[in-house]
Amino acid sequence: MAVVGQVLRSEWTKIRSVRSTVWTLATAVVVTVAVGVLICTLARKDFGSMPDERRLAFDPTNTSFAGMGLGQLAMIVFGVLVVTNEYSTGMIRTSLAAVPQRGVFLFCKLLVATALVFAVGLATSFAAFFAGQAALGEHRAQLGDPGVLRAVVGGGLYMTMIALFSMAVAAMLRSPMLSLGILMPFFFLISNILGNVSATRKIGRYLPDQAGSKIMQVVAPVNDETPYGPWGGFAIMAAWTAAALICGYVLLNKRDA
Numbered sequence: 001m002a003v004v005g006q007v008l009r010s011e012w013t014k015i016r017s018v019r020s021t022v023w024t025l026a027t028a029v030v031v032t033v034a035v036g037v038l039i040c041t042l043a044r045k046d047f048g049s050m051p052d053e054r055r056l057a058f059d060p061t062n063t064s065f066a067g068m069g070l071g072q073l074a075m076i077v078f079g080v081l082v083v084t085n086e087y088s089t090g091m092i093r094t095s096l097a098a099v100p101q102r103g104v105f106l107f108c109k110l111l112v113a114t115a116l117v118f119a120v121g122l123a124t125s126f127a128a129f130f131a132g133q134a135a136l137g138e139h140r141a142q143l144g145d146p147g148v149l150r151a152v153v154g155g156g157l158y159m160t161m162i163a164l165f166s167m168a169v170a171a172m173l174r175s176p177m178l179s180l181g182i183l184m185p186f187f188f189l190i191s192n193i194l195g196n197v198s199a200t201r202k203i204g205r206y207l208p209d210q211a212g213s214k215i216m217q218v219v220a221p222v223n224d225e226t227p228y229g230p231w232g233g234f235a236i237m238a239a240w241t242a243a244a245l246i247c248g249y250v251l252l253n254k255r256d257a
Contacts, residue, residue: 033127
């Protein structure tokens, strides 16, 4: 346990001493809240001209998370940098020499980074909700309304899982450019295409981001045929992440530094 404590402190020092990781988290907060407020302001102005069908399906809680798409971009970058910074600088050899138990090394790195991301993600989710609902005015939701608290906490969980999935992929690939080159198109191109084309929509809904985002919904979209609920979608996302983590651990054990 003493070794684990020392490794945890070491990993915390690594994260907070690298400016790029700190700035990516700050960017995630600002972008998520700012874009959410902007979209909520536009939604309030356009609410009167919406068709009745769209009004009935309007989800004020989920609307305040409209900036989550850009916020997750920063979380992906953070997750990749946390793992690959040591490979880029060559410090990974020193780290593994100091902590030869690679499972302990990876566990401590992921634990510290995940705890930090969860704290930031949860604070961001609550900030985006309250700021967004203030912008919505009379159309706002209350935190005590059915499903709202779950959706707001779910926003923090979603951001945490995105970052953790990115860390796992980075542990497999070790290269920041290769990791980002795969993750960015996967989440922002492939997932959108599969989710919006009728022939592949049933496949797209089982991708980690689309399944996981279900936890932030309070009102189901019009003609929603998704066969799982908020927590079912989060479980799918967690399964993707667990599989990636197992692969990352196996490859870390097999390869040289």
